[in-house]
Amino acid sequence: MKKAPIAVLISGNGSNLQALIDACAAPDFPAKIVTVICNKDEAFGLKRAEKAEIPTQIIRNKDYTTREEFDEALHKAIVASGAEFVCLAGFMRLLTPGFVAKWQSRMINIHPSLLPAFKGMHTHEEALAAGVKTHGCTVHYVVAEMDSGPIIMQAEVPVLAGDTPETLGARVLEKEHKVYPQALKKMILTKTAAQSLSDE
Numbered sequence: 001m002k003k004a005p006i007a008v009l010i011s012g013n014g015s016n017l018q019a020l021i022d023a024c025a026a027p028d029f030p031a032k033i034v035t036v037i038c039n040k041d042e043a044f045g046l047k048r049a050e051k052a053e054i055p056t057q058i059i060r061n062k063d064y065t066t067r068e069e070f071d072e073a074l075h076k077a078i079v080a081s082g083a084e085f086v087c088l089a090g091f092m093r094l095l096t097p098g099f100v101a102k103w104q105s106r107m108i109n110i111h112p113s114l115l116p117a118f119k120g121m122h123t124h125e126e127a128l129a130a131g132v133k134t135h136g137c138t139v140h141y142v143v144a145e146m147d148s149g150p151i152i153m154q155a156e157v158p159v160l161a162g163d164t165p166e167t168l169g170a171r172v173l174e175k176e177h178k179v180y181p182q183a184l185k186k187m188i189l190t191k192t193a194a195q196s197l198s199d200e
C-alpha cells in the first residue's frame with residue numbers, strides 16, 4: 001500500500017512521536033514518517049527518531065527574529081522532506097496564520113484536555129482545580145486560533161480521588177498514545193477519499 005509521507009514536529013520527550021513511529025511500523029498503517037523536526041537541541045524525541053532511522057532536523061526558533069521567518073524555515077524543511085501531512089506532537093510553538101493556511105486540513109495537533117475545555121498549558125492542574133470528573137485528550141485539525149479547529153477524536157479518562165497533575169497527566173498520556181495514530185489514519189483516509197473524488 002502507498003503510505004502517506006508525514007512530518008512530525010516535536011519539542012520534547014516525544015512519547016507521542018514514539019506512538020506514531022510504532023503505528024507506522026505496521027505494514028497496513030497508511031503513513032510513513034519522513035522527517036522529525038524539533039526546535040530544541042536537547043529534546044529526547046530526537047533520539048527516538050534516530051533509533052527508528054528517521055531523518056531529523058533541528059530548527060531553533062531562537063535563531064529567527066520573527067515568527068514568520070521561523071515558520072517559513074519550518075515550511076521549507078517540511079516541503080523538502082516530501083511530507084504531505086504534519087503532526088504536531090508536543091510542539092510548543094504557536095504557529096502563524098500564514099503557515100497554518102499552507103497546511104490547512106493536512107496538519108493535526110494533540111492536546112491534553114477535552115477541548116474546548118482547558119486550552120493552553122497546565123491542563124491537568126486546571127482540570128483538577130475545576131473539579132471535573134472526566135478529563136482526557138483531543139486530536140484536532142490545526143487552525144490559526146490556538147487549540148481550536150475541528151476535532152477528529154477525543155479520549156476520556158476518569159479523574160480519581162487523590163489525583164495529582166502527574167497521576168492524571170500520566171493517565172491522559174496513555175490515551176494520547178492510542179488516539180493519535182488512529183486520528184492520523186483518519187485524517188489521511190479522509191483527505192485521500194476527498195482527493196480521489198476530485199480527481200474523478
Ligand code: GAR
Binds near residue numbers: 089
Ligand atoms: C503531550 O501531553 C501533548 O498532548 C502536549 O505535550 C505533551 C508532549 O508529550 N501538547 C501540548 O500541550 C500542546 N499544546 P510528548 O513529547 O511525550 O509527546
